[in-house]
Amino acid sequence: MIPQIEIDKNKCATPYECKKCLQICPQAVFAVAPTKVERFKETAPEDYEVQAVFKDKCVLCMDCVKVCPTGAIKVKVGSS
Amino acid sequence: MEKYNFGLDEEMIKELSEEFAPRNFVKTLKLSQPHTIEDARASLEEYGRELARRSIEKGEKRIDRVYHVMKKAMEKTGEMKFPFILQRYLEIAYLSIQPFRRLRIVANSSKIISYRLNECSLYKAIEEEYGKEAANKMVCKSACFALIEEILSHFDFDIKPSLEASMADDRKCQFKIER
Amino acid sequence: MCELCEKYGDNGGRWYLNPENYARPLYKKVEKGKEKEPMILTELQGPFYYKPLIELKDNPEAFEKMREGYSKFHETMGGQVVSLEDAKKMVEIAQPIARMDCICRRITRATLEDGEQRPRTCLGLGVGMFRWEEWPERYKGGVEFLSTEEAKEHIEHWHKRGMVITIMTFGTPYIGGICLCDYPDCLAIRMRLDYGIKPMLLKGHQVAKVNYEECTGCGTCVQRCQFGAIKMEVTTKKSNIDMTRCFGCGVCTYACPQDAISLIDREKLPGLKEEW
Numbered sequence: 019m020i021p022q023i024e025i026d027k028n029k030c031a032t033p034y035e036c037k038k039c040l041q042i043c044p045q046a047v048f049a050v051a052p053t054k055v056e057r058f059k060e061t062a063p064e065d066y067e068v069q070a071v072f073k074d075k076c077v078l079c080m081d082c083v084k085v086c087p088t089g090a091i092k093v094k095v096g097s098s
Numbered sequence: 099m100e101k102y103n104f105g106l107d108e109e110m111i112k113e114l115s116e117e118f119a120p121r122n123f124v125k126t127l128k129l130s131q132p133h134t135i136e137d138a139r140a141s142l143e144e145y146g147r148e149l150a151r152r153s154i155e156k157g158e159k160r161i162d163r164v165y166h167v168m169k170k171a172m173e174k175t176g177e178m179k180f181p182f183i184l185q186r187y188l189e190i191a192y193l194s195i196q197p198f199r200r201l202r203i204v205a206n207s208s209k210i211i212s213y214r215l216n217e218c219s220l221y222k223a224i225e226e227e228y229g230k231e232a233a234n235k236m237v238c239k240s241a242c243f244a245l246i247e248e249i250l251s252h253f254d255f256d257i258k259p260s261l262e263a264s265m266a267d268d269r270k271c272q273f274k275i276e277r
Numbered sequence: 278m279c280e281l282c283e284k285y286g287d288n289g290g291r292w293y294l295n296p297e298n299y300a301r302p303l304y305k306k307v308e309k310g311k312e313k314e315p316m317i318l319t320e321l322q323g324p325f326y327y328k329p330l331i332e333l334k335d336n337p338e339a340f341e342k343m344r345e346g347y348s349k350f351h352e353t354m355g356g357q358v359v360s361l362e363d364a365k366k367m368v369e370i371a372q373p374i375a376r377m378d379c380i381c382r383r384i385t386r387a388t389l390e391d392g393e394q395r396p397r398t399c400l401g402l403g404v405g406m407f408r409w410e411e412w413p414e415r416y417k418g419g420v421e422f423l424s425t426e427e428a429k430e431h432i433e434h435w436h437k438r439g440m441v442i443t444i445m446t447f448g449t450p451y452i453g454g455i456c457l458c459d460y461p462d463c464l465a466i467r468m469r470l471d472y473g474i475k476p477m478l479l480k481g482h483q484v485a486k487v488n489y490e491e492c493t494g495c496g497t498c499v500q501r502c503q504f505g506a507i508k509m510e511v512t513t514k515k516s517n518i519d520m521t522r523c524f525g526c527g528v529c530t531y532a533c534p535q536d537a538i539s540l541i542d543r544e545k546l547p548g549l550k551e552e553w
Contacts, residue, residue, distance in 0.1 A: 020335055037387035046461040049384050051325065055414045058099045069325055074334045075471070099413045106304045164303055164407045171373050171407070171422035178372055182303070182404075189304050199306040205296035206404070207370040208425065212300075 021078055022094045023047070023070035029090035033068035039082040039091060040068065045075040048082070102163035106190060110156045114194035118149050124223035129232050139240045146244030153190040154252055179253065180277060181211035187249045188213065195219055204272065212274040214263070221265045234266035246275060278544065279482065279553060281357070285450035291482060293359065298450040299371050301404050327464075330472060344473060351476040356445045356456070356465055358481035358524045360540055361433060361531075364442045364455060368400075368428040371452070375406040375420040376431060379456065381464040388462075389417060397421075398435050398457040400428060405453065432457065439501050441466065441526040443478060460503040470504065479553045481525035483540035489515050491537035498529035498538060520549060 033040070033050050040048045049071040052061035070076070082091050123145055127138045157165075165186060172178045188211075189201045196219050204212040220241060225233035239261055246259040255277075263272040279292070287295035330347060333340045359367070368374055379399045382388050388396045401409070401420060409416040423431060432455065436442055440457035443465060447453035460466045469478040485506075494514035499507045506522035507529060509515075518529070518538070530538045544550045 020332070034387050034389075040385065040387040046385055046467075049325070050387050051384050052414055055412070057411055058101050059413060060099075060417065061414045067325075069328065071325065071328055071331060072467075072471075074331055099410055102410055104408045104411065105307060108307075108309075111306065163410065164404075167407045167410070168303075168373075171375075174422050175373075175424035175427070177424050181372065185303055189302060193304065193306045199308075200302045200304070203300045203302045205300045206372065207296040207299060208372050209370075210296060 019096045020074045021076040021096045022092075023073050023076060023082075024092045024094075025068055025070065026090040026092075027067065029088040030068060030086075031088075032063040032066065034066040035063050036087065038085045038087065042081045042085045044079065044081065045072070045077060047072045047076050104163045106162055106193065107156075107160035110160050111190070111194050114149070114152060114156065114190070117152065118145070118195050120195050120219040120223045124220065124227050127224070127228075129224065129228040129237070135235075135237060138237055142238060142240040143244040146241035147248045149191050149195065149241075150187065150245045150248035150252070153187050153194070154249065157187060157190050177208065180208065180255065181206040181275075183253050184211055184249055184255070184275065188246070191245055191249075208277075210274065210276045212262075212272065212276075214273075215265075215271045216269075218265060218271060221271075236264050236266050239264065239271070242271070242273060246273060250275070278550070279479075281450065281479070291363065292450060293357070293363070293444055293452060294366055294370065295450075296370050298452050299403055301451065303404050303407070327468070327472075347468075347472075347474050348476055351468075351474055353449050354445070354447055355449060355476040355478065356443045357479040358526050359442050359444055359455075360481060360483055360525065360527045361436050361442060363482070364432050364436075365429050367444070367452075367455060368425050368432070371402040371455075373403070373406050374423045374425070374428045375401045375409065376423055377401050377409075377416055377420045378418050379462075380415065381456075381458075382462045383417070385462045385464065398440065400431065400455040402452060402454055405447075436528065437531045439503075439528055439532070441503055441524070441528060458503075466503060475553070478524075480523075480543070482543055483525040483527070484520045484523045484543050484546070484549060485518050485525065485527065485529055485538050486520065486541050487516055487518055488537045488539065489513075491535045492516055492533075493535055493537075495534065497532050497534060501528050501532040503528070520546075521552060 040050055047070050048068055050066055050068040053065050053067050055061060078093060080093060083093055128134045129138050168182055185206055192201050202214040204214050220238045221233055224238055250257055257275055257277060259273055259275045262274050263270055265271050281292040285292040285298055330343045333343050376397050377399050378389060379396045382396045409420045432442060435457040440459050443456045443458050444452055445454040445456055458466055465478040468474040492515045496509050498516050499509055504522055504524050506519045508517050510517045527540050530540055
């Protein structure tokens, strides 16, 4: 039974610069990466996306929900 | 960031490939007459040396981004002249006269540079012009040795290259330059 | 025997000490009109590349199938733990060596700050580093070319602070990097430990063994092990290493104030020589 973690992309605009959830999570559940990579170019901050990749590791401590400045993260007990 | 060109100057390769076209050169060797083999060897050596000289002369003027970054790295670390300067000029020379698009590098460490030719236009041209027997005498190796030795001496390396496999025996040539 | 050594070793030697596995040409001749667009690297399509694997975890059958797929993929891009001693031999072979930011840590912790915090632990190897400017996103913050001695110092510095030294291949057996890794921000250690994707990170050629006469039971090593292989035995007051779990990284050998832990060759132990 894996917890459900939803991130509202509209509220989470520049995750790589904010990085609060990524750094607070005791289980290192999140990952942030560019959605596109081009030659000779750095990816713009708004072209990054954060996802709860390792959600099977989540213990529902809710630290990420509390730390998120825009209220973009929702964590729920998963249904099996 | 600027859109750099990391490849070799195409005009340079074209010029060298015209100047050193193996087929045209091989016709001048007159290898069918046995007493000319020493002369042939001498002109193969001259061909290899001249190819090295011209590659270096042109290559030092037409600096691609790989060479630029490599030079900066050499300045900073005080290392890498061996193997990379040698590798650069071996690649320029071979890519100018050979049909393949990449030189098969077997090793390029701080101590050894080794490469392999699975096909060779010089060997092939000799075979076509003078027959298999003439080609298998491997007189052509004089050109490769002269090429390597000229590059080594130009950059102040006192190293003797060796031939580890030959077209005649192994259907490929493999050279090794070890410090 | 180590499968990689068997396939890519130089006369029975360790595969990562074979100079052939570092060799690449600098240039390639491009035929006019036939230039290929380079493959766009999106860091494994983002770490999201692993997403299906993780989401499938509650469906054992599908999970197993997916895991096999990833294992297959990581036969071409994977790695192995190496000891400090071997890593020093590697940087004597590999040229050039360029220090860069850790890509895993950037993905999992979004670390990229200047100064002390800057996680510049990775070493990119080989001629591809001369072209780093082609992919400024991947090499964010630039790269810094190191001499062989500087590279040795760099590796030793981080290893003695607790980081595991690993190799990364880019098209096995071509060795493209030496990483200094730390669970959980390292994706390779994580994929191996938590999801069982073996070729992503094979165990090293050695394993750690405690000398019980020297061990004082201080417990320093226990805190350092990233693989959960060490525990204090309460009654004997000695640290105990489970050698079947040990990856042979050597971090504990440097952590121990008594010098009571040493690395021994895996292949000399019949019970471990097939355990990678």
